[in-house]
Amino acid sequence: MGLVHRALRIPGRILGIETSCDETAAAVVESGGRILSSTVASQLETHGKYGGVVPELASREHLRAIVPVVREAMTRAGLGWQDLSAIAVTEGPGLAGALLVGLTYAKSLSLATGLPLIGVNHLEGHIHAAVLESAPELPALALVVSGGHTHLFEVSEGWHYRLLGRTRDDAAGEAFDKVAKLLGFGYPGGPLIDALAPYGRPAAFANEFTVPRIKGAAQDYSFSGWKTAVLRWTEQRDLRAEIAARQALFARRPRATLDEWRAATPPETLDLLASFQHAVVTELLRRATRAAEAMDARSMIVTGGVACNAELRRAAAALRQGYPVYFPEAKLSTDNAVMIAAAAFPKLARREFADLTLRPQPNLQLAQ
């Protein structure tokens, strides 16, 4: 039996603030894992029409949302500043201008209230989101997979991290979104591919997605080749009319229903989506299980926005490798501030506080 870490036992209440990409979020968490409030303002509608996050607009939307979002989190928790132990904020990785808004606000709050400030790595936040109310046996293998990140970490006792592998090019979630965009689906495309894939046959175009061989790093991922494979696939067929029809559907109805998308997607394209998703999920778990085996992991953590993907959840839960697999609940898989507050508790216990020189670190690493 391995050591059991219980962040749950650390007393105190932390206000978490997260603005690393396109969600403005604030949350209050008590005793390491009890959620008192969680507020998230999404900018999906602002960025949707551009097919991706526009950093210049993201920082402006954060600026607009940060005050009401934090106020709402505090009101819902029913707390005043005097009830808090610390303020935690994402310092990176993320968009510089977006991070700056949350950091500046958190620093101002810390200065005004006298509460200690804790800088949190966004990736560490995602890992904590999966183990909020559980106590995974460590060491654990953590697969952090989202639109911006695809990393494998070894998590050892005391929340120490070692990087085991990462993507060489596109993040898995980015590959989902780019493939969706290529085929005329709206943004973000990942959830839509997830919803449409069950209507296609995952074996139909499996040959299009051969696993890239990467020299030197057996545990690194690469997804950009599969995006090219989809592009080639569309070029081999004349899909211009089909793609244009979907683009028109998205322009007309940004919130089209699944039935409307299905009506605009012939069986062969559904087969491609199913094959692509199956290939990504298989590849994510293939390297993750191999890494877990190599480090003799006692549990696996799958987290980040792509952890919402139904096939990934199903496949990971069915791994049967002899260790449990932990996922965050769906609303804690995507960016939120609960995870930032939760990740700050071990730092609160160690009194690892930041001062007002804390700066945004767009390329912050969690471990080497």
Next chain:
Amino acid sequence: MDTRAKVIELTAAAGLTAKTLVVGFFDPVLAAHVERLAALEGPVTVSLLDPPDEILNARARAELVASLASVERVIIGDARGLVASPQVVDMTAADLASREALIARIRQR
């Protein structure tokens, strides 16, 4: 204070007075706007118009402008003729030019 309280609808604008009335799109707010507004004789009231093919919606733009200390209030809509002001500054042409420059820079990436 909650600076969103500085945003008012056009229907509530009639009869207001302002030292300076600024008319513009603020789509989006740029550093140059902040400098220009701060240099004007206050209190400044902003009348926020809709540009063709807006980037951010009017409410978003209004809240951002309202958060500036140099701005007393933001009226969503064309308040010329409704607000009594000895000085009217029209920023619309400059706004369109700076917006085009921003879009070009983003597309170049």
